[in-house]
Amino acid sequence: MYSEKVMDHFQNPRNMGEIEDASGVGTVGNAKCGDIMRIFLDIDEDGIIREARFKTFGCGAAVATSSMATELVKGRTVQEALQVTNRAVMEALDGLPPVKVHCSLLAEEAIHAALWDYAKKQGIAIEGLQEPKADIHEGEAPA
Amino acid sequence: MIYLDNAATTKMAPEAVEAMLPYFTEQYGNPSAIYSLGSAGKKAMGEARRTIAAAIGARQEEIYFTAGGTEADNWAIKAAAESLAGKGRHIITTKIEHHAVLHTCGYLEKKGYEVTYLDVDRDGIVDPEALKAAIRPDTILISVMFANNEIGTMEPIGEIGAIARERGILFHTDAVQAFGQVPIDVEEMHIDMLSASAHKLNGPKGTGMLYIRSGTKIRSFVHGGAQERGVRAGTENVPGIVGFAAAVRRALSRMEEKARRERELRDYLIRRIEGEIPHCRLNGHREKRLPGNVNISFRFIEGESLLIMLDMRGVCASSGSACTSGSLDPSHVLLAIGLKHEEAHGSLRMTLSEENTEEELDQVVGHLKEIVQRLRDMSPLYEDFMKSRKE
Numbered sequence: 001m002y003s004e005k006v007m008d009h010f011q012n013p014r015n016m017g018e019i020e021d022a023s024g025v026g027t028v029g030n031a032k033c034g035d036i037m038r039i040f041l042d043i044d045e046d047g048i049i050r051e052a053r054f055k056t057f058g059c060g061a062a063v064a065t066s067s068m069a070t071e072l073v074k075g076r077t078v079q080e081a082l083q084v085t086n087r088a089v090m091e092a093l094d095g096l097p098p099v100k101v102h103c104s105l106l107a108e109e110a111i112h113a114a115l116w117d118y119a120k121k122q123g124i125a126i127e128g129l130q131e132p133k134a135d136i137h138e139g140e141a142p143a
Numbered sequence: 144m145i146y147l148d149n150a151a152t153t154k155m156a157p158e159a160v161e162a163m164l165p166y167f168t169e170q171y172g173n174p175s176a177i178y179s180l181g182s183a184g185k186k187a188m189g190e191a192r193r194t195i196a197a198a199i200g201a202r203q204e205e206i207y208f209t210a211g212g213t214e215a216d217n218w219a220i221k222a223a224a225e226s227l228a229g230k231g232r233h234i235i236t237t238k239i240e241h242h243a244v245l246h247t248c249g250y251l252e253k254k255g256y257e258v259t260y261l262d263v264d265r266d267g268i269v270d271p272e273a274l275k276a277a278i279r280p281d282t283i284l285i286s287v288m289f290a291n292n293e294i295g296t297m298e299p300i301g302e303i304g305a306i307a308r309e310r311g312i313l314f315h316t317d318a319v320q321a322f323g324q325v326p327i328d329v330e331e332m333h334i335d336m337l338s339a340s341a342h343k344l345n346g347p348k349g350t351g352m353l354y355i356r357s358g359t360k361i362r363s364f365v366h367g368g369a370q371e372r373g374v375r376a377g378t379e380n381v382p383g384i385v386g387f388a389a390a391v392r393r394a395l396s397r398m399e400e401k402a403r404r405e406r407e408l409r410d411y412l413i414r415r416i417e418g419e420i421p422h423c424r425l426n427g428h429r430e431k432r433l434p435g436n437v438n439i440s441f442r443f444i445e446g447e448s449l450l451i452m453l454d455m456r457g458v459c460a461s462s463g464s465a466c467t468s469g470s471l472d473p474s475h476v477l478l479a480i481g482l483k484h485e486e487a488h489g490s491l492r493m494t495l496s497e498e499n500t501e502e503e504l505d506q507v508v509g510h511l512k513e514i515v516q517r518l519r520d521m522s523p524l525y526e527d528f529m530k531s532r533k534e
Binding site for chain 1: 443444445447448451455464465473483484485488520521522523524525526
C-alpha cells in the first residue's frame, strides 16, 4: 500500500534522533489518534537550519513523513522551511494512501511547531507562522 | 514465513481440499435437480449437515448453511429482531462483539430498535449480573460472542444462556472464533442461535452456518428458491459445504490434542515476551482464552509500524491500532477492556496454530525484541517516559 520511497524512509529513517540544546523543538499529534511527532531544529545565526532531527510514535507513513520533512528543511532558511507544505512532503515520497494524508499534515505542523519554539526562544516573530496546538497526551482528539 | 494470524484465516486442511474437488468438475449438478447428477451433492450436503449438527449437539434440520460468519450474524440478529418486533424492540449485546454484530445492531438502532451494549471487565468478560440487570420486559434478543476474536477471552456462555432461557429471551452467540477450537453444546449452554465460519478452522472461505433451534420464530433472510428449508435461498455452495464438514470432522477428532499443543505454544510465547520485553501487558484473560490467542500491548510504540517490520522479517500478525482498522480509532475491544489509546495502538495479536513450532516462536521473540527497541528509540513517548524516570 506504500510507495517504495515511503518504505525506504520507514526502513531507513533519515535524521532520526534528538538534538541536544536544539534551537527549536516542536511536538504535535495526539496519542489518541496514534501519531505523535517531535522535530528538533538547529538553526544558526543567519537563520539557516543546520540540522533537523525527529522522533515519531506512529505508523509507517508517520515515520516516513517525519523523515522526509527533516530532509526537506535541512540547509534551508527559516522562511524556506515555512514553505515546506504537506503536499511537498507527500510529493517527495511519491504519494501516500488517502487515509495517511493526515500524517503529512502532521509533519508540516511539527516543523511549524519547532519554528515557533525557535522564534519564542529568540524573541522574534516569524512572518506567517501561527502558534501550534500542543496536546500530545490522551485528551480529546483535535477536531 | 511464520504465520501467526490464524484468527484472521487459516490454511485449508488437505483433507478438506480433497473432499471438495469432486464437486467442482464431476458432481457439479444442482442439488435441487431431479436427475442423478445432482443427487451426489445433495447427499454430501446431508452428511455435512449431520456432521456439523453433531459437533454442537444439535439436530441436522437446525443447521442452515450461509456464505460465512458475517452473513450468519446478520441473519440471526436482523431476522430475530424483525420476527419479534411485536413483542419488543430491545436487544442486549456487548461492547466487544465483532463488527458483524455491532454494525448490524447499529443498523437496527436506526430502524427504531434499542440496543444495550454491556461493559466487560479488564479481562474482557461479561458480567452475568449486569446482563440480568439490563433485561427489560421488551428485550427480545441477547447476543454475546462465544470467544473474542482480538483478545481471545471466552465468555461464560452457559451462564448467559441459562439467564436467557429462564427469562424466555432468544439467545444468539457468534462462535466464529470458538467453533472447532473448544467444545460447544447448544443444549447444555442453552444456545438458540449460533454463527460459525469454515475458514477459521482450516475449511474454505465463503462458507458458514447458522444454527437455529427448532421452534424458533425466525424469518427468511435471503429470499428466492426453496433451498435451506425455504429460509436461505440460493443454490448451495456444495463444494464449500463439503469442505466445511471435512474441516469440522478433522477439528473434532483432534480438538483436545490441538488445543493442548496450542496452549503450550501460547503460554511459551507469552512467558518469553513478558519475561524479556519490558513495558508490555497481556490483553485478555490469562486462562479463559482461546488456545491459540496471544494479544500483547507494547507501550510507547504503534502497531502498524510493528506489523510492517514483522512482515519484512517474514512474520504475519495483526494489530488493534487505528492504522490497521482503517479508522482513526484503535480497536473498540481494547478500549472496552480499559486500555489507554496509546496502549491499544501498540497492540499485537498473534494467533497460533498447532503447526507453529517453538523454534519459530523463538525467532519471533528475537525479532520483537529488536523491533520494539528500535521503535521505542524512535518514540517521543518513550523519550518522555525515560526522562520522567530519571527525574
